[in-house]
Structure formats: structure tokens, C-alpha cells
Amino acid sequence: xxxxxxxxxxxxxxxxxxxxxxxxxxxxxxxxxxxxxxxxxxxxxxxxxxxxxxxxxxxxxxxxxxxxxxxxxxxxxxxxxxxxxxxxxxxxxxxxxxxxxxxxxxxxxxxxxxxxxxxxxxxxxxxxxxxxxxxxxxxxxxxxxxxxxxxxxxxxxxxxxxxxxxxxxxxxxxxxxxxxxxxxxxxxxxxxxxxxxxxxxxxxxxxxxxxxxxxxxxxxxxxxxxxxxxxxxxxxxxxxxxxxxxxxxxxxxxxxxxxxxxxxxxxxxxxxxxxxxxxxxxxxxxxxxxxxxxxxxxxxxxxxxxxxxxxxxxxxxxxxxxxxxxxxxxxxxxxxx
Amino acid sequence: xxxxxxxxxxxxxxxxxxxxxxxxxxxxxxxxxxxxxxxxxxxxxxxxxxxxxxxxxxxxxxxxxxxxxxxxxxxxxxxxxxxxxxxxxxxxxxxxxxxxxxxxxxxxxxxxxxxxxxxxxxxxxxxxxxxxxxxxxxxxxxxxxxxxxxxxxxxxxxxxxxxxxxxxxxxxxxxxxxxxxxxxxxxxxxxxxxxxxxxxxxxxxxxxxxxxxxxxxxxxxxxxxxxxxxxxxxxxxxxxxxxxxxxxxxxxxxxxxxxxxxxxxxxxxxxxxxxxxx
Numbered sequence: 001x002x003x004x005x006x007x008x009x010x011x012x013x014x015x016x017x018x019x020x021x022x023x024x025x026x027x028x029x030x031x032x033x034x035x036x037x038x039x040x041x042x043x044x045x046x047x048x049x050x051x052x053x054x055x056x057x058x059x060x061x062x063x064x065x066x067x068x069x070x071x072x073x074x075x076x077x078x079x080x081x082x083x084x085x086x087x088x089x090x091x092x093x094x095x096x097x098x099x100x101x102x103x104x105x106x107x108x109x110x111x112x113x114x115x116x117x118x119x120x121x122x123x124x125x126x127x128x129x130x131x132x133x134x135x136x137x138x139x140x141x142x143x144x145x146x147x148x149x150x151x152x153x154x155x156x157x158x159x160x161x162x163x164x165x166x167x168x169x170x171x172x173x174x175x176x177x178x179x180x181x182x183x184x185x186x187x188x189x190x191x192x193x194x195x196x197x198x199x200x201x202x203x204x205x206x207x208x209x210x211x212x213x214x215x216x217x218x219x220x221x222x223x224x225x226x227x228x229x230x231x232x233x234x235x236x237x238x239x240x241x242x243x244x245x246x247x248x249x250x251x252x253x254x255x256x257x258x259x260x261x262x263x264x265x266x267x268x269x270x271x272x273x274x275x276x277x278x279x280x281x282x283x284x285x286x287x288x289x290x291x292x293x294x295x296x297x298x299x300x301x302x303x304x305x306x307x308x309x310x311x312x313x314x315x316x317x318x319x320x321x322x323x324x325x326x327x328x329x330x331x332x333x334x335x336x337x
Numbered sequence: 338x339x340x341x342x343x344x345x346x347x348x349x350x351x352x353x354x355x356x357x358x359x360x361x362x363x364x365x366x367x368x369x370x371x372x373x374x375x376x377x378x379x380x381x382x383x384x385x386x387x388x389x390x391x392x393x394x395x396x397x398x399x400x401x402x403x404x405x406x407x408x409x410x411x412x413x414x415x416x417x418x419x420x421x422x423x424x425x426x427x428x429x430x431x432x433x434x435x436x437x438x439x440x441x442x443x444x445x446x447x448x449x450x451x452x453x454x455x456x457x458x459x460x461x462x463x464x465x466x467x468x469x470x471x472x473x474x475x476x477x478x479x480x481x482x483x484x485x486x487x488x489x490x491x492x493x494x495x496x497x498x499x500x501x502x503x504x505x506x507x508x509x510x511x512x513x514x515x516x517x518x519x520x521x522x523x524x525x526x527x528x529x530x531x532x533x534x535x536x537x538x539x540x541x542x543x544x545x546x547x548x549x550x551x552x553x554x555x556x557x558x559x560x561x562x563x564x565x566x567x568x569x570x571x572x573x574x575x576x577x578x579x580x581x582x583x584x585x586x587x588x589x590x591x592x593x594x595x596x597x598x599x600x601x602x603x604x605x606x607x608x609x610x611x612x613x614x615x
Contacts, residue, residue, distance in 0.1 A: 010353040013346070045508035046427070048360060048515040051353070075358035075515040149426045156504050171430050213505050214583035215496075248497075248582040252589060303430055304586045307505035 014051035022161025060182025157209035178295035179322030199285035236280030243276035262289035291321035370422025377525030384408035391560035420510030431509020441594035446488030448602035466544025489533035496579030
């Protein structure tokens with residue numbers, strides 16, 4: 001009885017990990033984010049911190065494999081569920097909270113009632129080291145190990161469906177190639193500048209992610225609320241002005257170049273300033289580059305800077321990228337240094 | 338962990354983590370990770386042990402300031418080791434971030450805590466608190482107090498200095514820890530922050546003594562009460578810092594630290610030394 005009441009207390013604040021395919025309907029993703037924000041359910045940073053795994057839309061075969069790997073790394077008590085359409089968001093989240101309290105009264109919308117109690121679970125989703133060899137390009141001349149890691153597709157504030165096959169020397173990205181799961185690169189012209197959300201909501205969507213990564217939670221919440229509601233133009237320009245006056249924020253995003261011309265801006269600082277400055281105005285929507293161009297601009301950046309740069313460029317993953325062959329170690333011997 | 342919106346949130350989160358399964362990753366080193374996870378709250382308790390809670394410390398050490406400083410290095414070790422343990426790139430990169438973080442904040446921090454010690458002529462926190470009967474050190478060494486606040490936020494890898502547990506690394510050094518392991522980690526971090534905030538009271542705010550301007554003590558014989566009030570104020574300042582400044586990348590913080598904070602810390606201790614000698 002005590003356990004049950006503790007469970008219901010915790011189910012009022014479950015940590016939610018959202019997994020979306022690249023082709024997800026933006027309206028569905030926004031509806032889920034708005035509903036999670038309304039309920040004040042925190043967004044999980046990693047599978048280890050997750051209670052509820054939400055799969056949006058219809059994942060393809062590759063992303064389906066990722067979902068299985070993520071699920072294996074989520075500690076019990078846990079719930080895996082899908083949100084097929086915008087109309088069922090609320091009922092799905094209600095069912096998920098109920099299932100956390102009472103794992104046996106599962107509803108039909110919940111997948112895989114498999115609660116194996118394995119102590120040794122298959123590894124995390126995020127970047128997983130495969131093998132270390134020596135870096136061929138080395139910033140500091142320290143002959144660091146080069147790690148071949150796949151970043152994504154399940155990371156906080158990460159473009160939907162994107163996997164970055166990166167080579168790391170320490171925390172420096174020395175090589176990076178983009179792959180969008182289940183969406184191969186398209187041959188036709190890109191959709192540069194076009195976004196189904198419209199200019200201001202696109203800007204606010206990008207800013208929400210950048211602020212989320214920066215840990216500026218109150219700014220991220222404000223940007224998300226403006227994005228999800230129907231704000232007056234005055235509110236938008238006021239928010240933009242407040243952002244441009246925020247000196248700690250400007251200072252925190254300084255010093256990150258965007259090399260290779262994926263967007264018009266040459267630095268992260270300029271990109272964020274333009275996103276904030278364009279709010280409520282009549283400027284064209286921000287350019288969203290292809291995944292290949294955006295990921296190409298990450299080479300030479302430190303991991304944290306690369307994450308901010310990628311979130312600010314917000315590549316349009318519906319255009320596809322890849323496929324990229326995963327790094328295969330030449331010999332399977334573990335090297336411990 | 339996201340910012341708690343309600344007063345009940347820490348309780349709910351604690352119960353949640355107590356009821357969650359622990360987990361392991363392939364080819365991990367669980368013993369190493371657990372040494373780090375246990376070391377963090379232990380370091381926080383040992384640091385708090387030399388802080389006078391009111392008019393006397395649980396362990397009244399002559400070199401309390403040095404002991405306090407030594408315990409924060411134990412915290413570096415803890416983060417580095419529980420980041421190393423799970424054998425995953427995110428936790429490893431997060432754990433390694435304590436090294437640039439420590440290199441950036443440690444020197445300004447040491448100048449900031451040694452400045453009150455110079456003024457009081459003692460390394461004992463109790464003696465330093467007692468030396469402020471006429472004038473709190475925060476009044477005539479404000480730069481050292483501000484540097485102390487900044488550096489203890491960095492010491493607890495918290496707020497603007499949360500890069501070792503950064504969301505950009507999916508939780509960094511904490512990314513693969515669940516259940517009780519995660520609870521030890523997050524509770525240890527809060528304990529470290531509280532211990533560091535508590536040390537600010539004897540170093541800069543006159544310990545358990547009432548403010549000198551109020552005349553006779555309205556609560557005589559209750560130094561713990563004054564200590565608690567001042568501790569809450571310091572914690573409030575740290576919360577305001579987190580809200581005002583977003584998370585800094587290590588390269589940005591290193592620039593700030595070596596170009597602005599360190600010269601400021603040296604100048605402050607120089608001024609205090611000259612006043613004491615004069």
C-alpha cells in the first residue's frame with residue numbers, strides 16, 4: 001500500500017524520453033512538447049534517467065532498432081508507448097502515468113510488456129565507444145586516442161532521426177558524417193528556407209533547443225510557450241529584444257565558428273542574434289541547411305560547442321542524408337591505455 | 338535533473354530514484370564508478386565537518402580552511418571516476434570536463450578563501466569568524482566574496498558550471514547512472530554545494546554572530562539561528578546566479594577565469610595584505 005502511494009506520487013512527475021523519426025509531423029512533435037510542458041513532466045537527459053519512452057509517429061526499421069536498444073537501457077519501473085497522432089497525446093500520457101503505478105493493468109497503447117530484470121543491460125544509446133586508435137589529426141600533438149562514436153539519434157535537443165558518425169580526439173571532433181535514419185539522401189533540390197512552422201515558430205523552436213542545451217531553462221520555457229501559443233507580435237519583439245540585451249547569454253555562445261557556409265551567419269553568436277532579432281519581424285525564415293552541410297561544419301569543434309552549433313543550425317532532416325557505413329574496427333582487440 | 342518547480346519536487350525525485358532499478362553498461366568498471374559515487378557525499382560531509390555551525394565546528398581544526406580545500410579535490414576525483422566507470426563516451430567526456438573546470442576555478446578560489454585567512458591571521462574557520470566582530474569581511478573584501486560564490490558553484494559543478502553533467506552530453510558523467518547510484522550523485526552534489534555555501538558564513542559573514550549594526554542580539558545564545566539565516570541567503574545568491582548565467586563551455590570559463598577572475602583575486606588579496614600589514 002505504501003509502495004503504491006509512493007508510485008503514484010512519482011507518476012505525477014515521470015521523466016520522459018521522446019524518440020521521433022525524421023519524417024515526424026512537426027505538429028505532433030510540438031503538441032507532445034507542449035503537453036509535457038503543461039504537465040511539467042521533465043524531459044529525460046538519457047535512457048538511464050527515463051521513466052516513460054514516447055515514440056512519435058511511425059518509426060522506420062533502423063529507428064525501430066534504436067528504440068529497442070534504448071528500451072533495453074531504461075531502468076524499471078518503465079513504460080514504452082507510441083503517440084501516432086496529435087489527437088491522442090493526452091490519453092496516451094495519462095495511460096503511461098497509470099501504467100507506471102500499476103504495471104499489470106496495461107492498456108492497449110503500450111508496447112512490449114517485457115520487464116526482464118537483467119542486471120547487465122545492453123549499452124546505452126547515446127554515443128558508444130567502439131574502439132580506440134590513434135588520432136591522425138591532433139590539435140595538441142598529444143597523440144590522443146581517436147574514438148569512433150555514433151552521436152544520436154536519441155540525445156536531448158537533437159535533430160529528429162539524425163546520426164552523426166564522428167571521430168573524436170579527446171572532446172574534439174576531427175571527422176563527422178551525417179546519416180538520417182530511414183531517409184536516404186534525396187537527389188532533388190533542397191528546401192532551403194522553407195519550414196512548415198512559419199518563420200517565427202521556426203525561430204522559437206530553434207531557440208528553445210539552444211537554450212535547453214545551455215541549461216537556461218527559464219528562457220527555454222519562455223521560448224517554447226511563445227512557440228506553442230499564438231503570441232502578439234509585440235510579445236515576440238519584446239522577447240527578441242530581451243535576448244539581445246542578455247549579456248551572459250551572448251557571452252556564452254561566443255567563439256564558435258560555423259565553417260563551410262551551411263547558413264548565412266559565420267558564427268554561432270551571430271546566428272543566435274539573428275534568430276532573436278528576427279522575432280516578430282517580416283524577415284524571411286531562417287535557413288535550415290541539409291544534414292550533410294550542417295554536420296560538415298562541426299569538424300574542428302569541441303563536443304559541447306558542436307552540440308550548440310548543430311542545434312542553432314537546425315538541419316532539416318526530412319531531406320535525408322547517408323547512409324553511412326558504421327566504423328568497423330580492423331581487429332577486434334580491446335586496447336586499454 | 339531539471340529545475341524543481343514545486344517545493345515537493347526534491348522529495349518526489351528522491352523517492353523516484355530510490356524506487357528505480359540500478360543499471361550497468363557493457364564492459365564497465367562498477368567498482369570504480371561506485372568508489373566515485375560514494376566519495377562525493379563523503380567529501381561533502383568531511384568538508385562540512387570543519388565549518389562552524391554557529392559558534393563552534395563539529396571538528397574544530399586549526400587548518401580548517403586547508404582541509405576544506407582538500408575535500409573539494411576529492412570531489413574532482415569522484416566526478417572523474419564515476420564518469421570513467423561506465424565505459425561510455427558521454428560519461429567519459431563529462432568526467433574529463435572537471436579537469437578544465439578545476440584548472441579554471443581553483444586558483445581564484447584559493448585566493449578567495451585565503452584572503453579572509455590573511456585578514457584574521459588564522460586558518461581556523463572559527464577564528465576567522467571571531468575576527469569579524471566589528472566588520473564583516475564581505476564589506477571590505479567584496480571581490481573575494483563574489484569570487485568565492487562563483488568558485489563554489491564551479492566546485493559543485495552546478496549552475497553555469499554544470500558542464501561535467503551537461504545536457505549537451507546527455508547528462509555527462511551522470512548519463513549512465515540510474516537508481517540509487519544517481520541519487521548518491523545528485524544528493525552528493527547538493528551536499529557539496531550546501532557545504533560550500535555554509536563555509537561562506539564563517540569566512541565572510543561573521544559566522545554565528547548577529548549583524549554588527551543591529552546593536553544587542555535579539556536572539557542571544559542562538560548562533561545556529563544566525564548561521565542558518567546567512568546560509569539561506571548564500572544559497573539564494575547561488576540560485577540567482579544559476580538563473581542569470583547559462584551554462585558556460587569550458588573554453589569560455591577558462592578565458593573568464595584567467596583574464597578577469599584571477600587578476601581580481603590577486604588584487605583583492607594584495608589590498609587585504611597591505612591593510613593588515615599597515
